[in-house]
Amino acid sequence: MIYTITLNPAIDLVIVTKKLEPKVVNRTESFELQPNGKGVNVSFILKKLGIKSVATGIGGGFTLDYVTNGLAAKGIKTKFLKVNGLTRVNVFTNVIDQNTEYKEVNPGPEISKEVQQQFLAYFEETLTEEDLVVISGSFAQGIEPSYLVQIARIVAAKKAKLVIDSSYLAVVDTLPYHPFLLKPNETELASFYHYKGEMTSAKTVELAQKLVQAGCQNVLVSLGARGAALINEKEVLFANAPKIKVVNSACAGDTMLGTFLAFIEKGQSISEALKVAVAAGSDTASRTGLTDFKLDKLLPQITVKEGMK
Template identity: 25%
Template sequence: MKHILTLTLSPTIDKSTSVEKIIAEHKLNCDEPKFEPGGGGINVSRALKRLGLTSTAVFTSGGLSGKLLQELLHKEQIEQHPIETFNLTRENFIVVNRATNEQLRFGMPAPALVEGEEETILKAVKQMAAKASYIVASGSIPKGVSTDFLAKVARIAHQEDARLVIDTSGEALEQAIEEGIYLLKPNQNELRKLTGIEAEDNDAIEEAARIIVNKDKCGIVVVSMGPQGAYVVTKDYAEFVSAPSVKKRSTVGAGDSMVAGMVYGCVNNYDLGHMVRMGIACGSAATMNHGTELFKKEDVDRLYEWLNKQTTNYLV
């Protein structure tokens, strides 16, 4: 079996804790913090590991925080290919207010890439793509990255006969779609920006997604609808799948977990309906855990089984 590459341009160390109650201007006594590796593609690699698939995480790594990120991934036995950068790897901060069970997420801006670093990343991707069946580019695009970066990644994927999966936004995404990708996972807001359609109901979501797939530039569009579920659309298939009702503790990494579940389904030759259900099961299971823990495999298995017992809501 060929390998899976994940690509993260904006990795992070997620520092999470909790307090009894948040009161402005007061000194708050926090629980012992937990440090976990994070960022789009890195979380996809972590989730794939939980599903029993190996992948190589390609990511930027700067300074002492970058070294800590590498150490955290090593502890989770994630295969990694860090690319040294001038600027420090960022840290995000998550605090749970136990009095209300509310979660406060403080996301720091992604450090910019400096001259020459983008070329180094592309060279690494090209070298490793020959052994890859899937390339998953996920997460935000930092400053200093050219708008055609993902389009270049798409060309590399085409040259090496690898399937490109993208979960990001902005002009870089638009150019990548024009180059051609295998699977795209936008949320409703991102879908609106891509098509100009207010995707607020199922009919509008399908219409907007078909605009993308009918250009013959994207094989599969899976629109994430948060706790409502997801809509999967191809040229000759469309289905809305409701998400299961779960006790939500944290949404950190839920979207990345969904991507990992869908990649798992693709690698194992699931049909479209089962592929998106696996993605929803992983994303929903991730919300059941505190902080940035992602999901437990037993929760995924249970939710996936439940989803497969449900009646199809919409099928063309």
């Protein structure tokens, strides 16, 4: 079974408006409410591709109910611990005449140490060596980045696979537990090694290979409008991104990760998984919701090649 962990779930309010002016009533073109959180999105993508998962995490209030109800409506099992306080609502506003997007992201509820231990206990009781755990995104208030290491330790002890998509520097501290895959973007990859120079292709490969040498099995690097790269002990693969008009970039990385994992789960090659993952992530970025996987116009634009030169 695949378990996705979202420790700061959200409802995303996605707004499209022709203009955005101060101190006046701005009438919008459209809006959409979406159950969200990075792990939540991975579960949605896995479901679209016929892969079962259990969406887990910690949240609170009627806003968490909206998230869990949205997952259940798609036939996805959930196991969220509920606390006092509200799961957050984030706002993403696409302003047409500015050709830009505004992102307003709120903090989540305060999570006690007791609840954190209850969540870890759930995984200690549940995981088997056949399972894969995906932990994605930021944490709610009260949860320290070192919580990543506690989860990694449990997953390793159970001989399960671990996937991490997080910007916390504590990601590096999980490497002794040999995560199956890390999914940083270029900025996150640089921060892991406190590198402040230009992220050239050569530097991206160098830093990703350092993660591999330190224990990570695969590194999937999101390169934004340039595409993505997959680096492991045996190969360096690069897939260019197709040309799109960006509408909402909030869930593109989650789509890419979920698609990549689904294709690997189905036994497809890493090269094919990377190609479809980039196409799906790009398609999500071009719309207000997640991709519908009608990728016929995007896939021919993408080439997977060895190396990043």
